[in-house]
Amino acid sequence: xxxxxxxxxxxxxxxxxxxxxxxxxxxxxxxxxxxxxxxxxxxxxxxxxxxxxxxxxxxxxxxxxxxxxxxxxxxxxxxxxxxxxxxxxxxxxxxxxxxxxxxxxxxxxxxxxxxxxxxxxxxxxxxxxxxxxxxxxxxxxxxxxxxxxxxxxxxxxxxxxxxxxxxxxxxxxxxxxxxxxxxxxxxxxxxxxxxxxxxxxxxxxxxxxxxxxxxxxxxxxxxxxxxxxxxxxxxxxxxxxxxxxxxxxxxxxxxxxxxxxxxxxxxxxxxxxxxxxxxxxxxxxxxxxxxxxxxxxxxxxxxxxxxxxxxxxxxxxxxxxxxxxxxxxxxxxxxxxxxxxxxxxxxxxxxxxxxxxxxxxxxxxxxxxxxxxxxxxxxxxxxxxxxxxxxxxxxxxxxxxxxxxxxxxxxxxxxxxxxxxxxxxxxxxxxxxxxxxxxxxxxxxxxxxxxxxxxxxxxxxxxxxxxxxxxxxxxxxxxxxxxxxxxxxxxxxxxxxxxxxxxxxxxxxxxxxxxxxxxxxxxxxxxxxxxxxxxxxxxxxxxxxxxxxxxxxxxxxxxxxxxxxxxxxxxxxxxxxxxxxxxxxxxxxxxxxxxxxxxxxxxxxxxxxxxxxxxxxxxxxxxxxxxxxxxxxxxxxxxxxxxxxxxxxxxxxxxxxxxxxxxxxxxxxxxxxxxxxxxxxxxxxxxxxxxxxxxxxxxxxxxxxxxxxxxxxxxxxxxxxxxxxxxxxxxxxxxxxxx
DNA sequence: GCGTATAACGCATGT
DNA sequence: CACATGCGTTAT
Numbered sequence: 001x002x003x004x005x006x007x008x009x010x011x012x013x014x015x016x017x018x019x020x021x022x023x024x025x026x027x028x029x030x031x032x033x034x035x036x037x038x039x040x041x042x043x044x045x046x047x048x049x050x051x052x053x054x055x056x057x058x059x060x061x062x063x064x065x066x067x068x069x070x071x072x073x074x075x076x077x078x079x080x081x082x083x084x085x086x087x088x089x090x091x092x093x094x095x096x097x098x099x100x101x102x103x104x105x106x107x108x109x110x111x112x113x114x115x116x117x118x119x120x121x122x123x124x125x126x127x128x129x130x131x132x133x134x135x136x137x138x139x140x141x142x143x144x145x146x147x148x149x150x151x152x153x154x155x156x157x158x159x160x161x162x163x164x165x166x167x168x169x170x171x172x173x174x175x176x177x178x179x180x181x182x183x184x185x186x187x188x189x190x191x192x193x194x195x196x197x198x199x200x201x202x203x204x205x206x207x208x209x210x211x212x213x214x215x216x217x218x219x220x221x222x223x224x225x226x227x228x229x230x231x232x233x234x235x236x237x238x239x240x241x242x243x244x245x246x247x248x249x250x251x252x253x254x255x256x257x258x259x260x261x262x263x264x265x266x267x268x269x270x271x272x273x274x275x276x277x278x279x280x281x282x283x284x285x286x287x288x289x290x291x292x293x294x295x296x297x298x299x300x301x302x303x304x305x306x307x308x309x310x311x312x313x314x315x316x317x318x319x320x321x322x323x324x325x326x327x328x329x330x331x332x333x334x335x336x337x338x339x340x341x342x343x344x345x346x347x348x349x350x351x352x353x354x355x356x357x358x359x360x361x362x363x364x365x366x367x368x369x370x371x372x373x374x375x376x377x378x379x380x381x382x383x384x385x386x387x388x389x390x391x392x393x394x395x396x397x398x399x400x401x402x403x404x405x406x407x408x409x410x411x412x413x414x415x416x417x418x419x420x421x422x423x424x425x426x427x428x429x430x431x432x433x434x435x436x437x438x439x440x441x442x443x444x445x446x447x448x449x450x451x452x453x454x455x456x457x458x459x460x461x462x463x464x465x466x467x468x469x470x471x472x473x474x475x476x477x478x479x480x481x482x483x484x485x486x487x488x489x490x491x492x493x494x495x496x497x498x499x500x501x502x503x504x505x506x507x508x509x510x511x512x513x514x515x516x517x518x519x520x521x522x523x524x525x526x527x528x529x530x531x532x533x534x535x536x537x538x539x540x541x542x543x544x545x546x547x548x549x550x551x552x553x554x555x556x557x558x559x560x561x562x563x564x565x566x567x568x569x570x571x572x573x574x575x576x577x578x579x580x581x582x583x584x585x586x587x588x589x590x591x592x593x594x595x596x597x598x599x600x601x602x603x604x605x606x607x608x609x610x611x612x613x614x615x616x617x618x619x620x621x622x623x624x625x626x627x628x629x630x631x632x633x634x635x636x637x638x639x640x641x642x643x644x645x646x647x648x649x650x651x652x653x654x655x656x657x658x659x660x661x662x663x664x665x666x667x668x669x670x671x672x673x674x675x676x677x678x679x680x681x682x683x684x685x686x687x688x689x690x691x692x693x694x695x696x697x698x699x700x701x702x703x704x705x706x707x708x709x710x711x712x713x714x715x716x717x718x719x720x721x722x723x724x725x726x727x728x729x730x731x732x733x734x735x736x737x738x739x
Numbered sequence: 740g741c742g743t744a745t746a747a748c749g750c751a752t753g754t
Numbered sequence: 755c756a757c758a759t760g761c762g763t764t765a766t
Contacts, residue, residue, distance in 0.1 A: 453753055
């Protein structure tokens, strides 16, 4: 299959939608008012209740009407089917019986129902379909029989409508409906019997959103809803299935029974729920036989609720400041564009790398004037690159490359981190990323809309031309991270695993020299490496040298060739490979670790992380040299990067469990940046929480029940601040971890 | 012939 | 070197 995963076409859609929106607003801005157009939608603050007429107006606007009629159709189909129990048609006695029955049933199988008439089990999923209900199958017979499209005798299927009753129409019965649905959800969250849901995180998010604030995020802690999407990804992280039917056909023994044209929708849903149950059984069995059960049960299953809680928290953003910087960067870009045209002696599209290529290399022929330097080529086609590395080589020959470099910096910040984030904030002053558990082969998690993990670390300096009396120029710093602000009375707290990957490399290789560095915690690691490398004393090492050493070490570990290394380092290939040799000579065991990992991968076809995460690499025995070498690098990288991911996820889970079982602590996880956790903490609890976080994370050196015992200590740096852009170090006392 | 959806590519950001 | 996501252009 192709390497596609879930909603792979969605980003494209949103991009285009956003683009259209931007264009539209741009047009109105320049042509009519000169200012960005205000959103026409009525204000509806976070705490405000939606009143009835407002709801109607929204529904009647645009395409919603279509969806609603479809939804009404599906809801009607579901609730009019004799096999489905509609919670809205049950009397109090029946509800009691239903809750009791749910508590006693052998297994619960669930799926969300969307307003567009689909469920989580349908192949095509829109970007963020609106939820209208929840189907719960209570299953009692656990022996396998033929696939059903109708209920087994003792089973029960109930439909819970998830639609808030407008305040103006609320009656006693409606309130009790929501109460009943909430009780059912609570039962699912705390159920001792197995519960299964494809994309369980979405279910948890829906529950948290629908019953906010009476359902606290702490209440999803410790819930264990099985998720076949996660299981399937764990079994083969390189090839995640794009949708439920694909996952099913890949893992079910029998070929999937394609629903006949005439099959009723309700029958399809019922057979889907039964197949979901058996698919989960099958996947659990496979996980066990592949040695992945502990990883699934102790880590990934718990991650689902951690991510749901994180996703259900919105981060406050200084929207007005974002809008101001958007305009500022816009004018700056116009200036740079003109500069570029002047320097080139022609008009061209500055954002187009192909047009820039013809200007630089066909018109100005800059490549002929630097034959001593080697200019990078594009990856796929053999063309002259216009990448940063190439432009840096050319910048002394002509003014244009420098202008382009600055233009690109500004453009990137504006498009992705200013306008991009603004478009993620539809009529609110806050954002919440979507966190994906199954999109990274290494076991890391990823974020989108916005991608919180890729916000620039360093602020950008802009010199603004200004013709006012006094000064002629003004320097403004633009820092996207500084736009993220904690709520009133709260503080951001960041906890960073220091050099996790290098520490894990020391552990995995047992290299005595590398171990020594970490057991003597006096001097900074990369400073030490830099001094060793450059042959100067530790005091002589500049912060630039240190950053350099950092990049080089990781490059060497992950198998960078001398070409690539010399590119990073900016020195000759000769010197690069000399450093490479000296590094691997100094840390001999690192080299044997690399060779051992590759050899093991050749033999078994897969490699394992420290907690047993698995990645198979089919190309490891490929006759194609390039593919084989790539697989070897991937194998080494996976063991280190995957192990680091294991540790960071474990930290998230442990801290989540500690906070959610505490009556006083209120800190919330806001984001994960791979080896860094960002929390929002009540001002009064910052110090206490800082100590707790640090000691919890550092205690992960030893995880008894998973047999993890690192040969190096873990170090965690904690900092806090009133914006994400201005964090200052904290030095919390070590707290004894309580159990 | 012209405008729109899609895929591939190049270039950015982060760890 | 590895792993991600996002924006924009260009060819189909």
